[in-house]
Amino acid sequence: MLAALAVGPLVRLAVARYAVPPGCVDRAGCAGCGAPLGLDRPLPALGPAARCPDCRRRIGAPPGVVEAALLTALVVVALVDGSVGERAALAWWLVWAVPLALVDAAVHRLPDRLSYPAAAGTWVLLGLTALAGAGPTPWLRATEAGVGLALGFAATTLLLGRRGFGLGDAKLALSVGTLLGWYGWPVLLAGLVLTFALSALVALLLLAARRARWSSHLPFGPFLITATTLTLTLLTHT
Incomplete structure (x- = not known):
């Protein structure tokens, strides 16, 4: 506290x-x-x-x-179950994820000054964890997952414009993919599925309450952060 x-x-x-x-x-x-x-x-x-x-x-x-x-x-x-290094990486990411979620919810913006430190610190701390005994395999997988997810999100921006994800979402995906990828591809997949499920559920509830239109664009960052946190809590808890 x-x-x-x-x-x-x-x-x-x-x-x-x-x-x-x-x-x-x-x-x-x-x-x-x-x-x-x-x-x-x-x-x-x-x-x-x-x-x-x-x-x-x-x-x-x-x-x-x-x-x-x-x-x-x-x-x-x-x-969340894990070593000291894994917990440190998660704590680092959460400290940056909280303001990212609140800023995105308020103004649909994910500032680089928050997204980049979140990704860099998470990657470095997991790298140190790999050197401390976890081995290179989970860190290489985490790196691949982070870069791959970020590029995938960015590709939708280039191909679909405003109908795709924003570049801010892609930069946030870099840290999300790194963190989830460390724990395995199934965990990464579960996190993504939960993200889209949560966003769809909230969109439908807002439509039902007549608080939004089909053309409304919800900020995606809070859903990505919430789903990542829930996935790690449910799938890797002690």
Whole structure:
């Protein structure tokens, strides 16, 4: 719990900075009064209250959401079976995945400044795990899965345009494929199937509730992140 609370301000800062429409500059201050946003003023703006200390306007993710997501991430790391290195790679990915999911849900954007560190750190930590005794096979498979999944997503962008996945989804797929691929091809396949099942279910529920049209485009990142987390929890738990 203390670890989640310690990382919380950093995650909230990332969400507040990057939850802006594509093409806009990163947010540097409160949208209401312009008060600067930074770690030198962590509370209440970057705490669970998520309020500007000057005008009390909400900043970034809703109150308590980041903290709840990080606590859930700690539970996932505890439940998933694996070595210290595997747990470290998962924890690293989750710390970046939480703001990615929240930013994508808010503005349909997956910033490179979050996607690239998630992928690079996960790949490096799994590589160190391979050197520590797991051997090269799972790491090579993870590398192949990450690159292959990212290229597959990117191909839909080139071939289908707006009807395909965005390039942000492809960059997120790089870390997702690496993480799931480490545990095996069946785990990767299960994660993808669950991702599409969740997105389809939510789309149908929104249509039934008349909250969306057939032409509506749901952000795919939150589904990919949620399904990856659920897959690892269900298929590799202790």
